[in-house]
Amino acid sequence: MTSPLDTLPKIGAPATRALHAAGYTTLRQLAGVPRSELAKLHGMGPKALGILQAVLEEHNLGLD
Template sequence: MDQLSNLPNKLSKPAQRAFANAGYAKLEQFAELTEAEVLALHGVGPTAIVLLRQALAEKGLAFRA
């Protein structure tokens, strides 16, 4: 499996469900979203944003400004 498509393993279950319900399965999809858009998903909190920000940065990506 492509490493870029892996979401962080430490995401909470509510955040994982929120992403699945919204159709977000690949890390690169989050580079198309702002942090505010991700936080607006029910079940997503600041910890998920930090984990996603770190995972994106490791791949040379970032949230949309």
């Protein structure tokens, strides 16, 4: 059985591709990653970052 932390939320294809290219394939891997680091990824915009932060917060986690 998979946990919601084992998958990435729906954030759009460019942002998902950017995360995969950087080696992030699960939501769990993003906990504690600096927001500024993710913002540098080509295809990662403010909307996707906001969605990631919101979903992480649902699990008492977050971006740095």
